[in-house]
Each structure stands twice: as C-alpha cells, then as structure tokens.
Amino acid sequence: MTVFIGVAVLIVLLLMEMPIAFAMMIAATVGLYLVGGESFVASYLADVYHSVSASYVFLTIPMYVLLAQFMAQSGMARDIIKASDMWLGRLRGGLGVACVMASAFMAAIIGSSTASSATMSAAAFPSMREVGYDRRVSVGIIAISGTLAIMIPPSIVLIIYGILTELSVGKLLIAGLLPGVLTAVGYIVTILWIAWRHPEKMPAQPQFDVRAATRALVPVWPVLLLMLLVVGGLYGGAATPTEIGAVGAAAALVITLIMRRMDRARFVTAIEDTLGTTVMIVTIVIGAMMFGYFLTLTQATQSLFDAIQSAGMAPWMVIAVLVLIYLVLGMFMDQIAILVLTVPVTHALITQLGFDGIWYGIVITKTVEIGLVTPPLGLNVFVTSGVTRVPLAECFRGVAPFLLVEIVVLGLLLAFPEISLLLPNLMSH
Amino acid sequence: RTLMFADSFPLSHTLSTDGTQRWMKRVETLTDGDIDFRHFPAEQLAKAGEILQKIEDGVIQAGYIGTGYVSDELPLNGALMLPGEVRDTVNASQAYWQLLKNDTPLRQEFLDNGVVPIYAVMLPPYQLVLKRGPVSELGDLRGLKLRSTGSLNLVVQAVGANPVSMAAPDAYLAIQRGTLDGTVLPVTSIAPYKVNEVTKSLSTNGRFGSFGITVAMDKKTYDGLSESQRKAVDQAGDETTAHLAQVIEDEVQTDLAEFRDQGMAVYELPESMREALEPKYQAAQQAWVERMSARGLDGQAVIDAYESALADVDAKR
Amino acid sequence: MLERIHQGVDITLFWLAGIALIVMMALVSIDVVARYLFNAPLTFQFELTTNYLMVMVATLGLPWCLRRGAFIKLSVVGRFLGVRSHNLLHVFNALVAAAVLVAIAWFSGVRTWDKFVGGDAMFGVIDWPVWLSTIWVPIGCAMLALRLVTDALLRLRNLDRPVDGDDERTQDARDIAENGGAS
Numbered sequence: 001m002t003v004f005i006g007v008a009v010l011i012v013l014l015l016m017e018m019p020i021a022f023a024m025m026i027a028a029t030v031g032l033y034l035v036g037g038e039s040f041v042a043s044y045l046a047d048v049y050h051s052v053s054a055s056y057v058f059l060t061i062p063m064y065v066l067l068a069q070f071m072a073q074s075g076m077a078r079d080i081i082k083a084s085d086m087w088l089g090r091l092r093g094g095l096g097v098a099c100v101m102a103s104a105f106m107a108a109i110i111g112s113s114t115a116s117s118a119t120m121s122a123a124a125f126p127s128m129r130e131v132g133y134d135r136r137v138s139v140g141i142i143a144i145s146g147t148l149a150i151m152i153p154p155s156i157v158l159i160i161y162g163i164l165t166e167l168s169v170g171k172l173l174i175a176g177l178l179p180g181v182l183t184a185v186g187y188i189v190t191i192l193w194i195a196w197r198h199p200e201k202m203p204a205q206p207q208f209d210v211r212a213a214t215r216a217l218v219p220v221w222p223v224l225l226l227m228l229l230v231v232g233g234l235y236g237g238a239a240t241p242t243e244i245g246a247v248g249a250a251a252a253l254v255i256t257l258i259m260r261r262m263d264r265a266r267f268v269t270a271i272e273d274t275l276g277t278t279v280m281i282v283t284i285v286i287g288a289m290m291f292g293y294f295l296t297l298t299q300a301t302q303s304l305f306d307a308i309q310s311a312g313m314a315p316w317m318v319i320a321v322l323v324l325i326y327l328v329l330g331m332f333m334d335q336i337a338i339l340v341l342t343v344p345v346t347h348a349l350i351t352q353l354g355f356d357g358i359w360y361g362i363v364i365t366k367t368v369e370i371g372l373v374t375p376p377l378g379l380n381v382f383v384t385s386g387v388t389r390v391p392l393a394e395c396f397r398g399v400a401p402f403l404l405v406e407i408v409v410l411g412l413l414l415a416f417p418e419i420s421l422l423l424p425n426l427m428s429h
Numbered sequence: 430r431t432l433m434f435a436d437s438f439p440l441s442h443t444l445s446t447d448g449t450q451r452w453m454k455r456v457e458t459l460t461d462g463d464i465d466f467r468h469f470p471a472e473q474l475a476k477a478g479e480i481l482q483k484i485e486d487g488v489i490q491a492g493y494i495g496t497g498y499v500s501d502e503l504p505l506n507g508a509l510m511l512p513g514e515v516r517d518t519v520n521a522s523q524a525y526w527q528l529l530k531n532d533t534p535l536r537q538e539f540l541d542n543g544v545v546p547i548y549a550v551m552l553p554p555y556q557l558v559l560k561r562g563p564v565s566e567l568g569d570l571r572g573l574k575l576r577s578t579g580s581l582n583l584v585v586q587a588v589g590a591n592p593v594s595m596a597a598p599d600a601y602l603a604i605q606r607g608t609l610d611g612t613v614l615p616v617t618s619i620a621p622y623k624v625n626e627v628t629k630s631l632s633t634n635g636r637f638g639s640f641g642i643t644v645a646m647d648k649k650t651y652d653g654l655s656e657s658q659r660k661a662v663d664q665a666g667d668e669t670t671a672h673l674a675q676v677i678e679d680e681v682q683t684d685l686a687e688f689r690d691q692g693m694a695v696y697e698l699p700e701s702m703r704e705a706l707e708p709k710y711q712a713a714q715q716a717w718v719e720r721m722s723a724r725g726l727d728g729q730a731v732i733d734a735y736e737s738a739l740a741d742v743d744a745k746r
Numbered sequence: 747m748l749e750r751i752h753q754g755v756d757i758t759l760f761w762l763a764g765i766a767l768i769v770m771m772a773l774v775s776i777d778v779v780a781r782y783l784f785n786a787p788l789t790f791q792f793e794l795t796t797n798y799l800m801v802m803v804a805t806l807g808l809p810w811c812l813r814r815g816a817f818i819k820l821s822v823v824g825r826f827l828g829v830r831s832h833n834l835l836h837v838f839n840a841l842v843a844a845a846v847l848v849a850i851a852w853f854s855g856v857r858t859w860d861k862f863v864g865g866d867a868m869f870g871v872i873d874w875p876v877w878l879s880t881i882w883v884p885i886g887c888a889m890l891a892l893r894l895v896t897d898a899l900l901r902l903r904n905l906d907r908p909v910d911g912d913d914e915r916t917q918d919a920r921d922i923a924e925n926g927g928a929s
C-alpha cells in the first residue's frame with residue numbers, strides 16, 4: 001500500500017511540473033515517513049546528498065562535460081563537425097550519421113552514457129542547427145547516440161554488473177562490442193530512413209568539393225590531438241577514465257588558450273554550463289537514490305521477483321517478463337539504482353533457469369540503454385535537454401523513432417545469444 | 430520480534446553466506462523464531478560506510494560494519510588493520526573478538542556509538558598482486574603503481590611504491606591496460622574483482638594490513654532482549670566468528686590452489702625482503718600511534734592488548 | 747538592498763564551486779602527470795577531491811543553477827492552465843521543494859554539527875575533518891531553499907507574467923544555434 005502512495009505522489013508531482021529531482025526527493029520523503037516515521041526521514045535526508053556527491057567516480061561527469069565545454073566554447077567541436085559534414089554532407093542525413101559515428105568513437109573512450117551525451121550535445125547540436133537540421137531530430141540523434149557509451153567497451157554499467165554477479169568483467173566488456181556496433185548500425189539506418197522520408201528535416205549540402213573538404217580538415221588538428229590524448233591515454237593505459245577526463249579538460253583549456261580562442265566570457269560560460277549539468281545529474285541521482293531506498297524498505301522489488309519465482313513459468317516467459325519489468329522500471333528509476341537493487345536477485349533466478357549470465361548482462365544493458373531515453377525519467381534525454389536547452393518533451397519526441405530500432409535490437413539480442421557470446425567465447429578458447 | 434538487518438555483500442558472497450546470513454539463521458534457530466530478520470543485502474539500504482549511522486538513527490537494528498569505512502567513528506579499531514598486525518585470519522579474528530567481547534577501549538568505541546559488537550573477523554592480510562612476476566627485494570617495488578585505499582596508501586608509499594586511489598571496480602581495467610602495475614588485496618578479494626585474470630604473481634606472506642569485518646546490534650534493542658535471547662545472540666556471534674574465520678582461511682587455500690592452476694606465480698617473499706619490510710610495518714604503526722595520541726587516544730595500548738590477546742590465542746591452539 | 751546581498755552570496759557560492767571544479771581538474775591532471783613522468787603522485791589528491799571538492803561542486807552551485815534552469819521538469823499541465831493559475835502552481839511547487847530542501851539542510855546540518863563537536867576525522871593520508879566535508883550540503887540546500895522562496899514571492903507579485911518555460915528555452919536554443927559556441 002505504502003509503495004503505491006509513494007509512486008502516486010511522484011507521478012502527481014511530475015504532472016504538476018515539479019522539477020524531477022525535487023519530485024523524487026519529496027515523494028521519497030513522504031514514503032520514508034510512512035514506512036518508518038520521522039527517524040527514517042531524518043536519517044536519509046541527513047546522509048544521501050553527501051553520500052552521492054562525495055564520489056570519485058562521479059567526478060567523471062563534470063570532467064568530461066568540462067572537456068566538451070572547452071571544445072565547444074573554442075569552436076573546436078564545430079570545426080570537426082564542419083569537416084565531417086564536408087565529407088558526409090552530400091549524403092542526406094550525413095551529419096546525423098557522422099554524429100552516430102563520432103558517438104560510437106567517443107563510446108570507445110567513455111563508459112558513461114550521460115557523459116557521452118553531454119559531450120556530443122555541446123559539440124554537435126549547434127552545428128546540426130547551423131546546417132538546417134530539424135531541432136527535434138537533432139536532439140533525438142544526440143540523445144540516442146549517447147547510449148552507445150555503455151554498450152561499447154568500456155562500460156561502467158557492465159563493470160557494475162560484473163561485480164554484482166561475480167562474472168568476468170573482461171568477457172562482459174568484450175561481449176558488448178558486437179551488440180554496440182549492431183546498435184550503431186540500427187541508429188544509422190533509422191537516420192537514413194528519416195532523411196529519406198522527411199528530406200526537409202535533414203538538408204544535404206549541395207555539392208562536394210574535395211579541395212574544400214580537405215582544407216576543412218586543417219583546423220581539426222587540435223581535436224585530433226585531444227582524441228589522440230584521450231584514446232591513447234585510455235588504451236595505452238596512462239590513466240583511468242576519470243583521470244583522462246580531467247587531463248583532457250586541462251589539455252583542451254591549454255590548447256584553446258594557445259589558439260587564442262578562449263576569453264573570459266567563454267570561460268565563464270564553460271564553467272556555468274558544466275556546473276549546471278553536474279548539479280542537474282547529481283540532484284536527480286540523489287532523488288533516485290532516496291526513492292530507491294524507500295522502494296527497498298517497502299520490499300516492493302523483492303516481492304515482485306518472489307512472485308515471479310513462485311508462479312512456475314516457462315523459462316523464456318520469465319526472461320520476457322523480466323525484460324518487461326526492466327523496461328518499465330527503466331522509465332521511472334535511475335538505471336544504476338535499478339541494477340544494484342535487482343541484478344543480484346534476477347541473475348540468480350535466470351542462471352537457475354539455465355541461461356547464460358554474460359548474455360543476460362548484455363540484455364540488461366540494452367534495457368538500461370532504453371531506460372536512459374524513455375520518459376519520464378530518461379537521464380540521457382535530460383542531459384541533452386539541459387545542454388541544448390531544447391524543451392524536455394521535444395527531446396523525448398525526437399528520440400521516439402529510435403525506440404523502435406532499440407526494441408528490434410533487443411529482440412535480436414534475445415533471440416540470438418550468439419551476437420553477445422561470440423567474442424567472449426572466442427576469447428576463452 | 431523482527432529485526433531489520435543491512436549489509437553490503439551480494440547474497441552469494443562468503444561474508445554473507447557464512448557470515449551475516451548464517452548468524453541470522455542461528456539466532457532464529459536458537460530463539461525458536463522469537464527473533465527473526467528482514468535482511469537487506471548488497472547496500473540496498475545504505476552504503477557500507479553508512480550502516481553504523483543507520484543503526485544509530487534507528488532505521489535498522491543490526492548490520493555489518495567494516496572498520497575501515499568508519500575510521501571517524503571507530504578510530505581505535507583501525508589498529509587491527511595496520512600493516513604487520515594480522516598474519517592469518519583465524520588467530521587474528523579470535524584475538525580481535527576477545528578484545529571486542531571484553532571490557533576494552535575497542536568495545537567501548539562500539540558502545541559509545543550506541544551499538545554492541547556481535548561478531549568479528551579479520552580478513553587475510555593484504556598481499557602484492559602484480560602484473561609482473563614475483564618480487565624478491567624492496568627495490569623491486571620502487572615506482573610500481575598499486576591500487577590501494579585510505580590508510581593502506583601510507584604503507585604502499587613507505588615501501589617505495591606509488592599508491593593509486595580508485596574504486597575497486599576500476600582495478601580490473603586499470604591493471605589490464607597497464608594504468609596500474611597491480612594492487613594490494615586480501616587473497617579472498619582477488620577472485621571477486623577478477624584481478625587474477627590480469628595479473629601474474631601473488632605473494633602469500635606479506636603483512637601489508639587487514640580489514641575488520643564486524644556485525645553490531647543497536648544497544649537499546651540488544652538490552653531490550655530477554656536474558657535467553659541475548660544468550661542466543663551472543664552464542665550465534667561466537668559461533669559465527671569461529672566458523673567464518675575458518676571458512677575464510679579455507680577459501681584462502683582454495684583460491685591459492687586455483688590461482689596456481691591458472692598459471693599465476695604464487696610465492697613467498699624471501700627472508701631478506703621480509704626483514705627489510707619489518708621496519709616499514711613498524712614505522713606505519715608508530716605513525717598511527719602518534720596520530721591517535723594527537724587526538725587524545727591511546728593507540729599503543731590497543732596494539733599491546735591485541736598482541737597479548739594474540740599470544741593467548743596462539744598458546745591455546 | 748537585501749536582494750543584492752542575496753544575489754551576491756549566490757554568485758560567491760557559485761564561484762567557490764567553479765574554483766573547486768578547476769582545482770579538481772588541475773589536481774587530477776597534476777597527479778597523473780606527476781605519477782607517470784616523475785613517479786611522485788599527489789597522495790592527498792583522491793581524498794581531497796572525493797570528500798571535499800566534489801561535494802562543493804555538487805552543492806554550492808545549487809542556487810545559481812536554479813536561475814539557469816538546471817532543474818528540469820516535464821511540461822504537462824501548463825498548456826491547460828491560464829497564466830495566473832500556472833504561476834500559482836509554480837509558487838506552490840517552489841514552496842514545497844523549499845520545504846524538503848530546508849529539511850535536508852536541517853538534518854544534514856545537525857549531522858555536521860555532531861561531527862564538528864565530536865571532532866570526527868577520517869583516517870587517510872592525513873586526518874581529514876568530517877564536518878568540513880559535510881557542511882557544504884546544508885549551506886547549498888539552505889541557499890537553494892531561500893532562492894526558491896524569494897523567486898516564489900517575486901512570482902506572486904507578478905502573476906500575470908508568463909511562466910518561464912518553453913518560450914524562453916526556445917529562444918535560448920535559437921541563440922545557441924545562431925551564435926554557436928564561438929566563431
């Protein structure tokens with residue numbers, strides 16, 4: 001009963017246009033009070049904010065946002081988008097395709113999809129608007145492309161999953177590669193399809209000029225230098241992803257200073273936008289954590305899975321129901337909170353039924369990707385909206401066409417475990 | 430009555446199956462179900478470092494307390510984690526548990542925070558888990574980048590290596606990619622983080638520190654139990670200390686055998702290196718004692734009490 | 747006058763957060779470079795960053811970020827309401843949110859006070875005082891609550907002015923699109 005009151009309060013507040021972070025905090029406070037009275041409220045309100053924000057891993061977010069902000073403020077990112085547009089622009093939807101490919105490339109550097117979305121939002125959105133891309137289509141492409149970061153290795157989600165299930169993290173990460181590439185191809189197909197159906201939404205550049213295109217590559221050197229630093233740093237093993245974010249941001253700042261592209265106003269804007277995005281994500285995670293503690297205390301999630309276990313369903317039905325539950329939970333809850341709360345239970349359940357844990361990890365990661373872009377709580381869309389300042393509702397509508405391809409890919413992953421297991425199996429022989 | 434219990438371990442973890450879960454089951458059995466538990470595993474209610482606070486706040490009645498996470502609330506209990514102190518799990522756990530059961534400053538710290546210690550074990554000592562082969566002298570450690578945390582950084586630095594702080598989940602990738610040259614971990618913590626997949630050698634007789642695993646109950650709840658219920662809780666605690674320490678020790682042996690089978694070099698640090706390490710351990714302990722006395726706490730007395738408790742336990746075995 | 751002081755405090759806090767952000771970037775970068783080039787890491791960096799700077803970044807910018815629209819919401823009922831009732835709804839929302847933030851500030855403030863009085867310190871490379879790590883939460887949340895209440899009162903006096911929302915955001919997005927990040 002309590003759980004329904006808490007969820008109802010949350011939904012009503014969201015409909016009343018209460019900021020999402022506050023809505024979750026308020027609903028959690030009401031719920032905690034109903035579960036345990038004032039002492040529960042006092043305890044969680046005193047601790048959760050600090051406990052979420054005092055985190056080294058969280059530092060990854062402001063650092064990658066700052067890196068992207070410095071790039072964007074100095075016009076560097078626009079240079080690269082311009083150059084790729086010169087090459088791909090004659091293709092209808094070419095810049096959109098370039099954005100997906102850039103995101104896939106970034107995904108090989110970044111393990112957090114919100115960080116990836118933030119970077120691409122700052123870098124790609126202005127250029128897409130400049131060449132006349134439809135606003136809604138632009139934010140849709142950016143938000144959905146960001147989710148690639150948690151499927152293509154490295155991935156914070158898969159690492160957490162590996163720790164929760166005690167499965168090989170290395171195998172899990174490798175397992176994400178093919179599904180990630182498959183997903184990227186799906187996005188590209190969707191973009192080309194939209195471009196074909198609605199040419200006015202993604203205007204093509206009139207002509208292709210090899211010399212102009214080659215010349216457009218020249219101003220790209222700072223970006224290439226940064227990418228070399230970031231990719232080289234990560235794969236060469238110079239530092240952790242978090243550290244690379246900081247070094248990348250510092251390098252971006254130095255490069256823009258050398259290029260004399262940074263002034264006081266741009267620097268202030270970069271700091272403002274970075275702090276704004278950080279505060280937005282931190283407060284939403286805090287709200288989600290509070291609400292998650294409330295849900296845990298009501299034992300709602302536990303009862304749900306107990307019910308499944310005792311119903312005696314066919315194995316594939318269990319998987320289907322679980323995936324459905326993850327998709328529904330993914331609409332309302334923070335993705336990491338969902339993982340932490342449910343994976344220990346569901347992983348035990350599905351391995352008992354004889355399914356492969358690594359394959360299940362990929363399937364769960366896919367539902368996480370989807371959850372990141374579905375309303376009302378879609379962190380990637382929030383980030384994209386926050387950075388581009390396009391209204392949230394419009395961002396969600398922009399993502400909608402891609403949800404179809406997401407469901408198709410999810411279906412493929414479910415039907416053909418080989419897509420996920422081919423590479424890890426090759427590895428162990 | 431039903432008590433709410435929180436820990437941070439996944440349900441399949443040894444510290445859960447043979448620790449917290451086993452203790453709860455024993456209490457339920459011994460009290461004929463008068464006391465039962467609602468178990469919240471895997472940080473579902475609070476992060477590992479906040480469980481003590483949640484007991485103090487009355488959200489839960491009992492839970493897991495990792496002494497390394499609460500150095501602000503249980504500073505003296507950090508003594509057992511110092512390098513040099515813990516040689517093996519079974520004896521160290523018994524000695525620590527004797528100190529916590531009796532009227533000592535270590536027990537008093539728990540009581541001051543409104544909780545009663547119920548059982549306690551020490552993890553096996555931290556070992557060198559390296560991407561390179563075995564080391565044979567102190568100089569081999571110079572400049573190695575090792576993942577470590579908190580006060581462990583002090584000893585890592587003292588032996589000439591460079592401590593790198595990062596979340597445990599990051600260690601795997603960091604070692605695989607060469608960001609790190611290795612890490613210091615208790616043997617039983619290597620497999621859960623898959624570190625054995627990306628490292629080549631593991632020392633067995635290092636004493637780079639340890640970690641205290643304790644379970645505590647809200648004092649008011651504990652005092653409110655009937656005489657026989659308290660006895661049951663205590664008995665279950667004694668049993669769990671002994672059982673869990675032995676299970677961990679057995680797991681150390683199984684893990685070592687498994688790592689050997691996987692081709693890892695599992696080796697003893699040579700005598701000369703152990704002698705070179707000893708003063709480093711001593712220096713780390715001395716530094717800790719000094720920092721405790723700066724806060725008006727007698728750290729040396731705790732170390733001495735532990736040494737004598739350990740001597741008693743050694744004598745009995 | 748009061749409003750100018752209030753705004754000055756918000757901006758000062760924001761800049762403290764900004765400085766913490768830049769210091770983190772610099773510290774982490776220096777740590778990496780020092781570790782790999784000179785084998786001499788900054789051992790205090792991790793603890794300082796995690797327990798202090800990161801908390802400052804996550805809290806002190808709160809009131810200023812409210813102004814910049816960092817707290818996103820769904821636009822649902824706005825289109826069914828008149829300007830006045832829409833404004834009243836947002837006044838109500840701001841006051842309820844302020845109440846929860848005051849509660850967070852209060853309870854985390856009490857916690858901070860306990861840690862301060864108890865002299866709690868985390869054992870690390872040095873003894874890190876706990877209260878200096880937690881104090882930013884009550885400060886940030888209290889100032890955000892104050893900002894929410896101030897804005898609500900301002901809104902009450904201008905009930906006929908359209909609610910900031912899609913219109914303004916559209917304008918902002920257009921600005922970004924037109925002016926880009928830079929030349």
Ligand code: NA
Pocket residue numbers: 106107108109110111112148149150151152153154155
């Ligand atoms: Na990635």
Ligand code: NA
Pocket residue numbers: 330331332333370371372373374375376377378379
């Ligand atoms: Na969602």
